[in-house]
Each structure stands twice: as C-alpha cells, then as structure tokens.
Amino acid sequence: MSESGETSNQSSRREAILAGAAGAMAPFALVGSGAAQSKAGPDDPSSPESRTMPLSPKPDYVLDIESKSIAPLGTPTEATLVNGGYPGTEIRYTEGDMFKVLLNNTMQNPCTVHWHGMIVPNYMDGVPEITQLPLGPGESVFMEYPIRQVGSYWYHSHYELQEQQGLSGPLIIEEKRPDHDYDKDVTVFMTDWLNQSPYGIIPQIRDEQTQTSAVKTPVAGGEPFPGDKPFGIDVDYPGYLMNGKSLDDPWTMQVRQGDRLRLRLINGSTATFFRVDLEDHEMEIIAADGQPVVPTRAGNVVIAVAERYDVLVTIKRSGSFTLNAAALGTKRKVAGVLHTPGASRKPAPGPPEWRGPAGGMADYAALKSPYPTVLPDGPVRTFDIELGGKMSGYLWSMANEYYPELYVPEGDASPLQIRYEERVRVRFTNTTMMYHPMHLHGHFYRLLSKPGGWDETHAPLKDTVAVGPGERIDIEFYADNPGRWFFHCHNLYHLAAGMAREVNYIV
Numbered sequence: 372m373s374e375s376g377e378t379s380n381q382s383s384r385r386e387a388i389l390a391g392a393a394g395a396m397a398p399f400a401l402v403g404s405g406a407a408q409s410k411a412g413p414d415d416p417s418s419p420e421s422r423t424m425p426l427s428p429k430p431d432y433v434l435d436i437e438s439k440s441i442a443p444l445g446t447p448t449e450a451t452l453v454n455g456g457y458p459g460t461e462i463r464y465t466e467g468d469m470f471k472v473l474l475n476n477t478m479q480n481p482c483t484v485h486w487h488g489m490i491v492p493n494y495m496d497g498v499p500e501i502t503q504l505p506l507g508p509g510e511s512v513f514m515e516y517p518i519r520q521v522g523s524y525w526y527h528s529h530y531e532l533q534e535q536q537g538l539s540g541p542l543i544i545e546e547k548r549p550d551h552d553y554d555k556d557v558t559v560f561m562t563d564w565l566n567q568s569p570y571g572i573i574p575q576i577r578d579e580q581t582q583t584s585a586v587k588t589p590v591a592g593g594e595p596f597p598g599d600k601p602f603g604i605d606v607d608y609p610g611y612l613m614n615g616k617s618l619d620d621p622w623t624m625q626v627r628q629g630d631r632l633r634l635r636l637i638n639g640s641t642a643t644f645f646r647v648d649l650e651d652h653e654m655e656i657i658a659a660d661g662q663p664v665v666p667t668r669a670g671n672v673v674i675a676v677a678e679r680y681d682v683l684v685t686i687k688r689s690g691s692f693t694l695n696a697a698a699l700g701t702k703r704k705v706a707g708v709l710h711t712p713g714a715s716r717k718p719a720p721g722p723p724e725w726r727g728p729a730g731g732m733a734d735y736a737a738l739k740s741p742y743p744t745v746l747p748d749g750p751v752r753t754f755d756i757e758l759g760g761k762m763s764g765y766l767w768s769m770a771n772e773y774y775p776e777l778y779v780p781e782g783d784a785s786p787l788q789i790r791y792e793e794r795v796r797v798r799f800t801n802t803t804m805m806y807h808p809m810h811l812h813g814h815f816y817r818l819l820s821k822p823g824g825w826d827e828t829h830a831p832l833k834d835t836v837a838v839g840p841g842e843r844i845d846i847e848f849y850a851d852n853p854g855r856w857f858f859h860c861h862n863l864y865h866l867a868a869g870m871a872r873e874v875n876y877i878v
C-alpha cells in the first residue's frame with residue numbers, strides 16, 4: 372500500500388473513534404474523513420503528526436516545604452518554611468492566569484497549604500481532613516486552577532500550628548489594567564514570631580505547663596484600639612516582623628520624592644492586629660481583602676489577623692519615613708523604612724504617631740464597593756452565630772459548638788448545612804472579651820455596615836471580618852461554589868481551641 376493509503380486508514384480510524392464517542396455525528400465524520408485525507412500532513416494543525424507528546428503542565432512556582440532553624444529575633448527557633456525563607460516565596464500572577472503551583476513536602480511531618488481568599492475548587496482548598504488528606508512526608512501535589520479574581524491574598528499552612536512556625540507567604544493577583552496609577556507595587560507582609568514552639572502556648576494558657584512571658588497577659592498600658600479601648604490579647608509575642616525583618620534589623624526600601632506607591636498591607640500574623648501608619652504621610656485605601664473599594668483617606672489603617680488593605684501613598688519629599696506597625700494590646704511595634712537616596716534607614720524610635728482618620732477594621736462602615744454587590748435572587752437562609760467560649764478551659768465556640776481541633780479532642784461541632792444558590796446570612800454576636808477575625812473559605816461575603824442592612828447595594832466584599840467584644844455584625848454570601856468549606860476564627864489559637872464550623876452544600 373502507498374503511504375497516502377496508510378495515512379488515510381489512520382485518519383479514518385480516528386474519525387471513527389470520534390464518531391463513536393458522539394453517535395449522532397457519525398455521518399459527518401464519514402464525510403470528513405475524505406477531507407482529512409487531502410489535507411493531512413505536518414503543516415495541518417489537526418493532523419496527528421503536528422501534535423507533540425502530552426506532558427503535564429510545568430509549575431510556575433515550586434514551594435519546597437522544609438524544617439529549618441531560623442532566628443529572626445536573635446533566638447534560634449525551629450521553623451517550617453517555604454523555600455527556606457520567611458515569609459515564603461511571593462506568588463504573583465496576572466488576572467486571568469492559570470494558577471500552577473507544585474508543593475513538595477520535604478519534612479518528616481505532614482502539611483497542607485491553603486490559598487486564603489482565593490475562589491478555588493473545593494478540593495484545592497488545603498484544609499486537612501475536610502478537603503484533602505494532609506500532604507505526607509516526601510509527598511508532592513500539583514495545584515492548578517483558573518484564577519477568577521484580582522488583588523492581595525496570602526497562603527498559609529492549615530495543618531496544626533505550622534502557620535505560626537513560618538509556613539506562609541504573599542499571593543498577589545495583578546490587574547491586567549490597574550484601576551489606579553502608581554510607580555511601585557510593594558508587598559508589606561506582617562507577622563508575629565515566637566522564640567519557642569507554638570505547641571506550648573495553649574497548654575501554658577490552660578496552666579497545664581509552666582507559663583512563659585508569652586502568655587502573661589494582659590499587658591498594662593498596651594497599645595489600645597483607636598478610641599482608647601483596651602485591646603485583649605492571648606499571646607504577648609517577643610517581637611513582630613515586616614517582610615521577615617525585625618525592628619532591630621528592619622526592612623527598608625529606597626524610593627524617590629514624588630513616587631506613588633501601592634502598598635499591599637497583608638496581616639499574615641497568627642494572633643496579632645496591627646495599626647499601620649507611614650510617618651508624615653496619609654494613605655488612601657483602594658482595596659480591602661483583595662476587592663476594590665471606593666478610595667478613602669486614612670492616617671492609620673488597622674488590620675485584623677488575615678485581612679489585607681491596599682493603600683496608595685505619594686512620597687511627598689526627600690527623607691526617611693518609618694512605616695510603623697503597632698501590635699494592638701502590646702507596647703511593641705515592628706517598622707520598616709522608606710527612604711530617598713542617602714537618607715537614614717533607621718526607623719523612628721518610640722510608639723507610632725497617631726493620625727486620623729483610622730481606616731481598615733477601625734471603620735468598616737467607610738468601606739464601599741465601587742459596584743453593586745447585591746446577591747442574585749435565591750432563597751434566604753439565616754444563621755445566628757454566637758462567638759463564645761469557656762475561659763476556664765480556654766475553649767472557643769461558634770453557636771455553642773466546639774470544633775474537634777488539635778486542643779479540643781472531644782469537639783463535636785456539626786456542619787452548617789446549606790443549599791446551592793441560597794443567599795446565606797450570618798449574624799455574628801460576640802459575647803466574649805476578645806476580637807475574632809472570622810474567615811469563610813471559598814467565597815466572598817458582603818460585609819454590611821449595620822446589622823440587618825441586607826438591602827445595602829454597595830456593601831464591600833470581604834473574606835475576613837473582625838467581630839469585636841459585645842459587637843453584632845451581619846454578613847451574607849451566595850452559595851455558588853459547592854463543597855465542604857471551613858468557616859473559622861483566624862486567631863490560630865482560637866481555631867485550635869474549637870472556634871470553627873464547616874459550611875456544606877452540594878448542587
């Protein structure tokens with residue numbers, strides 16, 4: 372047989388297989404096989420010769436998760452790190468990209484990584500026992516999903532207390548065409564650091580182990596919440612870090628007079644709220660939790676655990692400007708320095724300047740979405756969720772149920788069962804003395820500026836909201852991403868002591 376006859380046979384067989392797969396198409400496939408014979412060849416993009424061997428996609432980022440000792444505050448401490456750094460490698464994509472990240476667990480312990488704020492398919496969400504098995508020692512997993520959003524996010528371990536040991540980092544999705552003009556796009560990732568194992572903290576609070584200075588609270592005269600309300604903390608950290616650098620060896624960046632900066636302020640801490648200000652400058656908040664907001668002026672931005680605020684600031688003159696992050700409830704701060712060429716790289720000593728207005732979680736009512744966020748029509752389901760706890764045993768609850776977490780072996784919280792395409796309303800009431808940064812996985816929710824404000828058209832979209840002592844806050848979300856989703860307080864010690872529920876639904 373001639374070569375062309377062989378090609379013809381192959382082509383016909385392929386068409387027949389396709390036809391078999393879609394029965395109704397068979398007559399067209401038979402007609403098509405003649406056409407394929409005349410065109411087939413290496414130059415025809417539909418010919419077998421033009422294809423290449425199918426290979427798995429190459430990751431854009433490889434995150435090697437490893438155990439290592441680091442000393443960001445001068446005391447060597449066992450850490451769990453991404454690619455040996457703290458914070459971990461910044462993941463940066465552009466709107467519309469495919470997320471392609473390979474995780475390698477090189478440790479002796481299991482781990483998982485959660486992509487905070489990302490609208491992911493449920494099985495990519497990285498919560499052990501809920502959406503996946505923990506990634507075992509020596510195991511790898513490839514995470515791939517289409518990116519459906521823009522903004523400032525972060526990733527962190529959701530396995531036990533690894534987030535406190537360093538497994539976290541920034542995750543940025545740039546707009547194809549930014550809504551605002553700026554010269555530099557700058558990530559400011561703030562964390563709290565312990566010079567000891569975090570696994571001792573809850574036993575120390577519960578008085579089951581000898582207490583260290585980290586749990587002797589409250590701190591008299593600590594940094595109050597704006598308005599001079601005292602701010603309660605569980606852990607009194609020895610120090611805080613900005614982009615992995617301490618106050619003594621600060622993070623610095625050279626800028627020029629007139630530079631317009633977009634600062635992506637990310638609170639990647641485990642249990643610390645920060646009040647951020649830039650010396651001698653006012654900021655303009657342009658996004659909250661990655662989503663755009665109508666720009667508002669702020670002298671200070673207060674950022675709850677896991678929240679993000681993008682701010683614009685224009686460097687108004689030559690000099691050295693301290694970017695302060697005061698840890699609420701303590702007398703400590705961390706700071707970095709933005710300086711023009713030749714100016715000092717030392718942060719200003721002392722407490723950060725107080726300059727109004729206070730933005731971020733200090734004034735949620737000022738956050739407005741630039742576009743309407745009213746949910747699509749659907750049945751309404753409402754949950755009243757009391758944020759509570761038992762201080763005698765350091766246990767934290769949502770609607771009087773305790774999630775079976777690391778320090779709650781007897782927990783038996785039931786899932787919040789909802790249905791696909793419902794409008795789900797959650798009314799938080801905080802009956803405790805502490806703030807709770809409440810985070811829902813896999814969804815944005817509308818944060819209402821007043822309880823019961825369900826008809827507000829421009830409520831901001833968020834994934835984390837801090838509910839203060841005695842406060843009532845309402846949120847609502849649209850159930851359009853089925854799965855088992857974690858819903859919890861982002862203070863890691865409250866989570867580990869029971870403050871979590873699952874939200875479940877199928878189509």
Ligand SMILES: [Cu+2]
Nearest residue numbers: 807860862865
């Ligand atoms: Cu909490």
